[in-house]
Amino acid sequence: MSLTFDQQAYIKDYVYKVVTYQETYEEVSDHLITALDGRRFSTENELAAAMLQIIEDDFGGLPQIISAERNFSRELAERWKIVHVRELRSFLRNAWFWCGLAVIFFVLYKGLLTHYDNKIVLVLYFLFATLPLMYQLPFRLAQWGKKKSIKNRALDLIGSRLTFSFSSLLIILSSDIGRELGDFIKYVYSFVLFFLIVCCTLIVRLIHKKMKPMRLASK
Amino acid sequence: MYVNKLYICRMSSAKLLKGTLQTIILKLLEDKDRMYGYEITQKVKELSDGEFKLTEGALYPTLHKLEADGLLETSTEMVDGRVRKYYSLSTDGKAEVQHKMSDAALFIEKLQQVLNLKPSIG
Numbered sequence: 001m002s003l004t005f006d007q008q009a010y011i012k013d014y015v016y017k018v019v020t021y022q023e024t025y026e027e028v029s030d031h032l033i034t035a036l037d038g039r040r041f042s043t044e045n046e047l048a049a050a051m052l053q054i055i056e057d058d059f060g061g062l063p064q065i066i067s068a069e070r071n072f073s074r075e076l077a078e079r080w081k082i083v084h085v086r087e088l089r090s091f092l093r094n095a096w097f098w099c100g101l102a103v104i105f106f107v108l109y110k111g112l113l114t115h116y117d118n119k120i121v122l123v124l125y126f127l128f129a130t131l132p133l134m135y136q137l138p139f140r141l142a143q144w145g146k147k148k149s150i151k152n153r154a155l156d157l158i159g160s161r162l163t164f165s166f167s168s169l170l171i172i173l174s175s176d177i178g179r180e181l182g183d184f185i186k187y188v189y190s191f192v193l194f195f196l197i198v199c200c201t202l203i204v205r206l207i208h209k210k211m212k213p214m215r216l217a218s219k
Numbered sequence: 220m221y222v223n224k225l226y227i228c229r230m231s232s233a234k235l236l237k238g239t240l241q242t243i244i245l246k247l248l249e250d251k252d253r254m255y256g257y258e259i260t261q262k263v264k265e266l267s268d269g270e271f272k273l274t275e276g277a278l279y280p281t282l283h284k285l286e287a288d289g290l291l292e293t294s295t296e297m298v299d300g301r302v303r304k305y306y307s308l309s310t311d312g313k314a315e316v317q318h319k320m321s322d323a324a325l326f327i328e329k330l331q332q333v334l335n336l337k338p339s340i341g
Binding site for chain 2: 023029059
């Protein structure tokens with residue numbers, strides 16, 4: 001005999017209150033409901049006792065679940081950072097990159113020399129800087145009303161740092177400090193900006209690849 | 220003597236199992252395209268005639284580690300009104316199964332040699 005709707009809701013509510021991330025909530029509640037399915041419970045206390053027993057036996061207790069989700073969140077962020085850096089390296093190794101670099105770098109350099117205080121250019125740069133966060137927005141909206149997602153958090157750690165670095169550079173460039181910069185410093189800034197553009201593009205690619213299963217699941 | 224050895228083996232099987240858990244999971248997923256967490260625990264129990272029980276929260280941390288390392292891919296599906304997370308081997312995971320299996324075979328062979336050697340010394 002399957003668990004009743006109320007019994008399933010009781011288990012889900014309990015798990016929802018104790019875990020931090022959506023992924024853990026879904027996985028642990030599915031495990032508990034599947035493990036308890038077929039058993040008969042006449043009172044809520046009986047159900048609670050059986051549920052806590054499974055948490056103890058299969059997960060090693062609540063502290064173990066909480067520590068496991070923290071570790072997973074950290075491991076995933078570290079792993080995706082490695083993937084991002086690896087993709088960046090592989091991108092930099094491609095020969096066509098150097099041709100593209102020369103063209104874009106020249107445009108950026110010229111742009112910084114002549115149009116560094118041009119509002120439209122700066123707005124365009126700024127829009128590019130926020131691209132990873134904007135691209136992630138639909139996935140965030142899909143999580144609306146749910147718990148935080150471990151995957152979203154891992155991508156946040158990578159994307160938001162880049163957006164922050166990119167935006168800070170733009171703010172400096174558009175300020176009085178930027179106007180007083182020498183040509184060499186602008187040359188360095190052009191390089192850093194270009195590097196950040198590449199990083200942002202690759203992060204968008206990473207988000208697209210990693211969040212694809214979530215998008216498919218929500219359909 | 221034999222009974223004592225068997226008892227010790229059973230007592231420490233959980234610890235021994237922890238060291239080979241990645242290999243077990245990867246092998247199970249090689250045999251079956253995709254599995255969810257609870258299904259894996261039941262399959263291990265069934266294949267070991269109830270001798271091996273995945274406890275102490277060892278399964279999910281290992282699954283998450285393999286996922287973070289890019290060896291497993293996940294997909295979700297709605298089952299009876301709740302989300303179920305399925306694990307399957309990634310391309311890297313498929314290659315890693317072979318390495319893990321040969322490592323495990325070598326380890327068992329060497330362990331056998333060492334364990335067989337001890338009684339003959341005594």
